[in-house]
Amino acid sequence: MLRKLHSLPGLVAALLLLVLAITGVILSVVPAIERSAASIPATGELSVAELAERVVAHYPGTEQIQRSLSGEVVVYYSRDRQPGADLVNPLTGEGIAPYQPSAFLRWVKNLHRSFLLDDAGRILAGGLAVVMVLMCLSGMFLLARRMGGWKAILRPIAGTGSSRVHAELARFAVIGLLLSALTGSYMSAVRFGLLPEAANAEPSYPAEVSGGTPAPVSSLIALKNVDANELRELVFPYPDDPSDVYSLNTTQGAGFVDQSTGELLQYQPRSAGNHFHHWMVRLHTGEGLWWLGLVLGMAALTVPALSFTGMRIWWQRRSSSVRLDEGASIETADVVILVGSEGNTTWGFARDLQRKLNQAGKKVHCAPMNDLAEHYPLASVLFVLASTYGDGGAPSSASQFMTRLKHFQADDGLKFVVLGFGDQQFPKFCQYALDVDAALGSKGLQQMHPVTRIDRGSALQFREWGEAISKHMGVSLALTHNPAPAVTSEFELVERVDYGVAVQAPTSILRFKPVQSRRSLWQVLSLKSGLHLPSFEAGDLFGVSPPEDQTARLYSLASSASDGQLEICVRKQTNGLCSGYLHSLKPGDRITGFIQQNPGFRPAGGATPIILVGAGAGIGPLAGFIRKNTDRNPMYLYWGGRNPQSDFLYQPELGCYLNDHRLTGLNTAFSRSAEKAYVQDAIVADETALRQLIEKGAQVLVCGGRDMASGVSQVFDSILKPLHLNVDELKTEGRYLEDVY
Template sequence: MLRQLHGLPGLLVALFLVTLAVTGAVLALAPAMDRAAAVIPAAGEVSVAELAGRVVAHYPGTEQIVRGPSGGVVVYYNRDGRPGADLVNPLTGEGIAPYEPSAFFIWIRDLHRSFLLDDAGRGLAGVMAAVMLLLCISGILLLVRRTGGWKALLRPFAGSGGKRIHSELARFAVLGLLLSALTGSYMSAQRFGLLPETPETGPTFPAEVSGGKPAPVATLGALSEVDLSEFRELVFPYPDDPQDVYSLTTSGGSGFVDQATGELLKYQPRSGGSVFQQWMISLHTGEGLWWLGLILGAAALTVPVLSVTGISIWWRRRRSSGQIPDNADVSQAEAIILVGSEGNTTRGFARELHGSLNKAGFRVHCSEMNALADHYPQASLLFVLTSTYGDGDAPASARRFMARLSDFRGEKTLKYAVLGFGDSQFPNFCQFALDVDGALASKGLSQLQTIELIDRCSATQFSEWGDKVGELIGTPLSLSHDPLPPPTVKLELVERADYGLAVQAPTSILRFRAAEPGRGRWPKFLFRGRKILPPFDAGDLLGVMPPHGQAARFYSLASSASDGILEICVRKQPGGLCSGYLHELRPGDCIDGFIRHNPGFRPATGNTPIILIGAGAGIGPLTGFIRKNTERHPMYLYWGGRSSQSDFLYQPELGRYLEDHRLTALNTAFSRSDERVYVQDKLRQDQIAVRQMVEKGAQILVCGGRDMAAGVMQVIEDILEPLRTDVETLRAEGRYLEDVY
């Protein structure tokens, strides 16, 4: 088991790990190079006041002085209205060279952190760090087992060839790789909200400032008491503003310095959590510890060799053994778990059931519902755990279940139990689970347990269900699984645009930003570099927590993080708890929200045509895709509303996108106009052009209501018929994506 735990993950992700390792080794050189380029005075030789005085003498327009982790001092200044940045000599204040981050190292860093794939790549890099952590731990245990104990790890290894090389290199590099993997996993978990992140808020702006005549910076007492080795950042006050202050950041905390008296007005020590986070970053990157960076880089360079030798060992072992056990084989399994899930939440409950049954001694086979076998010869128990997608439909991993069930031959001894997952506030609560339960009963199978429905992923209901099942099978099952939602942040509504009142379809475009803490005056530099929200793109989801509501509602984002706002398009639904709440908001009001990534709804990259189809509020993410199409790839929008006079959403923006060619063509359909057409009609009118684009490899993205999406799918099916293909084929190729509700 330990060997499989070590070998299988390594085989699956070897290329990604090699990429991370090689780029990490290159990045490990940066701290040492920065250290070599910097002038580093001895401890106690230069104070911050002396440094600032020398720098200002050479750079009268100084706005900020920063000391990097490797000791280099950079001045940010304004000269003749033009900003600049120079690396300076702290002993003289003179410039050494213009400061500009290396484009090469930036590219390598992006490749290392996200494989150049933005959010999805960052998530993948985090997973790779966790896999590396698993490989290090399992590898150490394998070495201990192979050598006969921990003490034997220091002795020479026996053997030769790839196996010997693999073991020797692993022993040399494992501590460095373990440190890199552990710190990388920690930072990734913090980035995606799996672990809490201690915010660096800094002290509040001082209430009392002398307002006197500014003194030369070299004479300020508070700055004279800080040694350069402890210095991190000094932000200068705004020119000609006697009420502003210097903002000082040191290794121990941050505070404000009166520019007239030189008094330290407020000082807030760094929290223990913040110090710990910084140490984790330093231990991972080598920033401030250039010698450690070189050690970690050397360890990382062993990964390509370890990957090649590891694959070679696996291949030889596979040839001799014939197979690698994973999940229990279908023909041998005593208990079957089938999972129907759209967003993978239900899979967590299935894993918990799988582990509990394994502990009870059952051989368990778990797969998605689409993989239903013709029969399970040894199984006596069949568990179906499924969510419901949209308005009572099957989730993605169960769309082919009903068709496969017609060929299913259940053994007379097979007993089944269905567990549904959903939200009781929706009219068709767990409808697909109910349909599955009825279909299994119609096949003549015996029911182990009456169907139960789990409301909003209730851990309590799941545990109680497990207790009932355990009594029926004569084996206690202790099921404990509680998928917690990500932590929310305060979002402030900054702008809204309202449409559709005249046609009884009130729809609003709402734009939010992360709310700044507190009230009153907050200098901008206090928020410089703060990470309040994870990165996001158009097509991702904004989870909104409605008042007095227990479950979040999700709205597709029309903006990306680079836009600086979170933008959603919301139609007010009759009796809608969350949509009504959002429509009542006014600029300045705040909500609780969080980001849920939705990488399955994205336009493809490259120059292939993109066909965007939507109606009503579904135009939101489609507009976001167009907005980001700065490379002017061919992009066509078909959109339907009620009236061009009342609910033509994003009309000014779409006009600008047509002018600058981010949008190639726009076809609108208004059902309450003289033409009285729907978006499906526009597609049918353009069927020849649509068919030609599909022949060229076009991708189709559909967003909006379920009825509209069903009508669009039928029209696309008709258009595709002469091509001898269909929507399901395009879907399997990633060329037909839906975000419907």
């Protein structure tokens, strides 16, 4: 519901909102430009009387002096019976230039206020401001849900792609956008009488004036008492009419001034309502608040990107919303599949499972987790496929599941299996699936297979899980769903460096270059060659499928596109189809593969000290990070191999990086040498130095096998203890990142 409230108005109004935002950005810089051009006297330096005297000295036919909130002073005068208007310097009264408001800015303002359509357009713009308020509020709630609660709203945002960019931008801009939208809605509501307009402080014309000889303007006491910076407007009396008066309008109130006695007549201070109205207008336009104008402009600048990423998210969600038909009824089903999903991708996996179970002759009922029935009379297996959302929380189609589970009656024969879908970059990887598994277990249901976690929709892990389930159920389930078949390119191996054969850990550094492809029309038009690498950074992933199998394996990239080549470090696994295939390549051989972004595994920029930890081929992306450290920020590498003579990967490069200070410190450990040490030992040996680095704000990046990563995490937990910190807390702050396989 909340999501619909956010996305539907956004989709419908996107184009018009873009017009409002872009014109808003242009108008937002006007106060700052005006402010930079204006001379503003210090408070108390110049009174309205002095200002008027100086202006009149240069413009004897002065009729009116106006001051904008930005500090621009304009004199309206008559010379030789011709009216004129000039910008003047308030300190001298001299003219600066003829006052000619920009026709372009007037047009932009009209477009912003009314889409150049008078009242109908103003109503539309007002309606859009209200839509924007709704989108900002619903967006804030969605963001809080995404982050796992309001308290976590300022934490680093995990995730990738449009969804992450949208969340980052929205968090940056939401206050500014909300302020613009609220004040815009208010102004429209006042204009169309939906809200009462604050009574204007218009004093009534004085019934009596002295009618004496006009005194020089500089001597009028009422004008001497007002600071020039408070002036909005001073209208001069008709020349030669002693019964006429000055009309004075300031930021505080309005009244009349007797041109002979200088007495202030009929003065009316601004009411509280009038002040409020005045401030609402200023908060919308930034008039007189140039810095606020720029802040609002920057917020409005995000609207095109928010619209684009918002539409992409909506489209991705829509295109993956392949709802399955329920299949068998609750009463007749012998297998039940319940799906917990937020972004709809889990439904694709469920559909594959349902289809394969049907092919195996099962009667399958499939439904969202929120539709858990009280009883499935004939079912023998209950599958729960659940993603995790927010900070380890339930996705929307499972939000009621735990409550409904309380009324669930399980038959003795019913077994359950939970399959979690999540992303390892999140600190609570598949947490909701783990919670569901525990809750079903505590209901007395029998677990058919331990809860399994699928990382980033891995087709390989899903297939492997299907094989295990096939054995339990005595059927053949060849699960093949692959949520995001990637766009592949062709690459040629140009160099390989081999290590580790003598210690039974054959590991190769493989370097590829892109193969000339047929140029697209865009490349032809933009004079680009077809020989370009797709954009990627060290730490992103390279997906390759061996010829015998369509399922891609992912390897961490050790280079970035700017290095001009694609580099991976691959250990040959026993019976490994893909690693075996890659190790069989000779220079000149070609492969196809694709890039998958992995923005959650990148070193923090700036002077933050970086501690890199890896073992074996896990050094690949770490070497890539060091190579890119051309600013020579503090970077320390802890790496474990088997034997320095055989598998000291990147040894020559690391030597160069130490010499040119891209690498600050190198600590190695070798398990099949005299020292018989692992990377954890090298970390423990350096405990004090590491603790000091972390105290200074260092970030830790770990890459390698799962066992190594878990050992390293334990060691860091004990190093962090005296600091009253632990690895989980560092992970939440984005200061402990893992890329494990």
